[in-house]
Amino acid sequence: MTIRVCKQVSSIDIIETRVRGFIADIQHPNKKKKINSNDLEIQLRKLLEDYFEMDGYSLFYRAIETLQAEGQLIPVQNNQYNGRTPALPLYYWVNIKEKANKWDRLEMMKLGNQFDFSFYERHPEWQTKEEWERIQNVYAFLKSSQERKMVSVEERSLELFGHEKFLLDTDSFPEGKGFLCRIGVSEEQLKMVNYGEPFVFWIKQGKEIKDIQRVLIVENLSFFHTSIKLVEANKLDYEPELIIYGEGTKIERSFSFFFRMFPLKPYLFYYAGDLDAAGYGILIRLIEKYPECCIQPALKIYCKMLECLEQKNNQKQGQLSTLKLRDAFFQWFTEDEQALLMQLWQENKRIPQEVLTIETWRRWQ
Numbered sequence: 001m002t003i004r005v006c007k008q009v010s011s012i013d014i015i016e017t018r019v020r021g022f023i024a025d026i027q028h029p030n031k032k033k034k035i036n037s038n039d040l041e042i043q044l045r046k047l048l049e050d051y052f053e054m055d056g057y058s059l060f061y062r063a064i065e066t067l068q069a070e071g072q073l074i075p076v077q078n079n080q081y082n083g084r085t086p087a088l089p090l091y092y093w094v095n096i097k098e099k100a101n102k103w104d105r106l107e108m109m110k111l112g113n114q115f116d117f118s119f120y121e122r123h124p125e126w127q128t129k130e131e132w133e134r135i136q137n138v139y140a141f142l143k144s145s146q147e148r149k150m151v152s153v154e155e156r157s158l159e160l161f162g163h164e165k166f167l168l169d170t171d172s173f174p175e176g177k178g179f180l181c182r183i184g185v186s187e188e189q190l191k192m193v194n195y196g197e198p199f200v201f202w203i204k205q206g207k208e209i210k211d212i213q214r215v216l217i218v219e220n221l222s223f224f225h226t227s228i229k230l231v232e233a234n235k236l237d238y239e240p241e242l243i244i245y246g247e248g249t250k251i252e253r254s255f256s257f258f259f260r261m262f263p264l265k266p267y268l269f270y271y272a273g274d275l276d277a278a279g280y281g282i283l284i285r286l287i288e289k290y291p292e293c294c295i296q297p298a299l300k301i302y303c304k305m306l307e308c309l310e311q312k313n314n315q316k317q318g319q320l321s322t323l324k325l326r327d328a329f330f331q332w333f334t335e336d337e338q339a340l341l342m343q344l345w346q347e348n349k350r351i352p353q354e355v356l357t358i359e360t361w362r363r364w365q
Contacts, residue, residue, distance in 0.1 A: 003160060004114045008104075014048070014054075015044070015054075015056065015059040015060055015062075015063050015148060016059075016062075016063040016066065017041070018044055018047060018048070019044065019060065019063040019064065019067065020067070022040060022043065022044075023035075023067060023072055023094055023128070023263065024097070024125075026094050026098050027072075027094055027096070027097035028094075028096065028097060028176055029096065030096065031096065032074075032093045032094060032096060033093070033094045033096060034076065034091055034092070034093055034094070035091065035092050035094055035182055036090060036091060037064065037082050037088045037089065037091070037092060038083075038090065039080050040351050041057065041060055041082075044056065044060060049319055051142050053322070053323050054160065054322050054323075055322060058085060061084075061086055061088060062332055064088055064092075066174065068092075069171075070174065071095060071173075072094065073092040073093070073094060073095070074092060074093040074095060075089035075091075075092055076089060076090075076091035076092060076094075077089075078090075078091065079137035082133070102124065102127055103120070103127045105171075108120075111135065111136075111139050114138075114139055114142055115138075115139070115183045115185070116134060116183065116185060117183035119182045119183075122180070130175070131158055131162075131175070134160070134161055134179065135183060137160045137161070138183065138185060138190070140161060141160060141190065142185075142189065142190075145190070145191055148191045149191065150191050150192065150193055151191065151193075152192060152193060152194070152195050153167055153168060153187065153192045153193065153194045153195075154168070154190035155192070156191065157176075157192075160190070161176070166179075166192075167179065167180070169330075181262075195256075195257070195260075197250065197253050197254040198254065198257055199244055199245060199246070199247065199250070199251065199254040199257060199258075200244070200245040200247070201242060201243065201244045201245065202224075202228050202242070202243045202321065203241065203242055204231055204238070204240070204241045204242070205232070207241045207242075209262060209263065209330055210263065211241055211290075212241045212242045212262060212267065213241060213266075213267060213268060214238055214239065214240045214241055214242075214267070214268045214270070215241070215242045215243075215244060215268065215269045215270070216236075216238060216240035216242070216243045216244070216270045216271075216272065216298060216326050217241055217243075217244045217246045217251060217269060217270070217271045217272070218243065218244070218245060218246060218271075218272050218273070218353065219246045219247075219248060219251075219271075219272065219273030219274055219279060219282065219353055219354075220248075220273070220274070220353045220354060221245060221247070222353070222354050222357075223353045223354065223356055224243060224245040225289070226356060226357060226358055226361075227240075227243050227256070228243060229358055231243065232363060235361065237298065237300040237301055238268075238270050238298060238300070240270065244272070246259075246271070246273070246281070246282070247248070248278070249278070249282055251282065251286065251290070252282060252285055252286060255286060255289075255290065266294065267293070267294065268294055268296075268312065269293055269294060269295040269296070270296060270297070270298040271283045271286065271295060271297055271298060272297070272298040272301040272303075273353060274300065274350060274351065274353050275302065275305055275341070275344060275350055275351040275352075276350030276351070276352075277325075277326070278346065279314060279350075279353075280325050280326055280328075281325045283295075283329060284325045284329055285325075287328075296332070297329070298330050298334060299333070301356070302333075303337065304356060304364060305351050305355055305356060306337060306340050306341075306351070307351065307363075308351060308355040308356075309340065309344075309361065311351065311352075311355045312344060312347075312349040312350060312351050313349065313350060313352065314348065314349060314350070315348045315349060315350050326345065329341075330342070350363075
């Protein structure tokens, strides 16, 4: 399956773009300037009506951390913080504005038959020596692309940009994020494909690959092994012929690998994860990313987890989930079940999948 190059602008992109805009306005070409992080967030709230619905502070926090990692912001070391969770320093130094390197317009025109330079016209700060070298490498490749074979993203990235993770690891290579979108070139044009990652799976004894119809994907390793025992005892809901260990968010990257291992035919995919913000997000993103597949929550399993409400615990720190993802997950359940889920949400509690063990399963026999 081909992964699209340009995705719809996400909430974090909106927040980060706004924050970068504020910082750019403050930056001075000759001296550092100091800002108050609380004042900066207040300005952001005024501009975004849905700031709280998109969990704006968490995204604001990530944007500030990104700018700090890039060296544009430097925390003032005075042990003063903004009073929020997670906390940010109350004051930052805004680094001196770097002088933008302007590219030769004639050279841009020579490459204009392959690239769309409109982004760089609007954002001259991206007209750097390093970015131009990357563009030249891509241009040289495209001239002989008809003779090239399809390889992985990592292999092509190493060839063109000097590191196999340039297009994939946005933490280590923030300039790699959106590079193909900036120049208007697709993965197909660069003869590369983002292969899915292999995953751990188990096939029911006596079943062959051609017999598989119902697939259960579970988020956590403990319940993966519990599910296998339950299937062997003919006690697991949905009676899946195949169980996949999703390994948290990894399944979002590895799911496409399924179709390199198993025949292309209709399957029923059931997903069961933790009842928490991260678990909601994994399922809904899978459904949205693979609309051609029949993916749905394993409601019978989730309902058993809701019956273990007494084992709820605190939501993990740093989990991000928008109200849109939450509501998309909740709509699969009855009104009574939604009331319990909303109670968990409002209390900032979660039910881990590990509440379902061979022992607790006995209550439903």
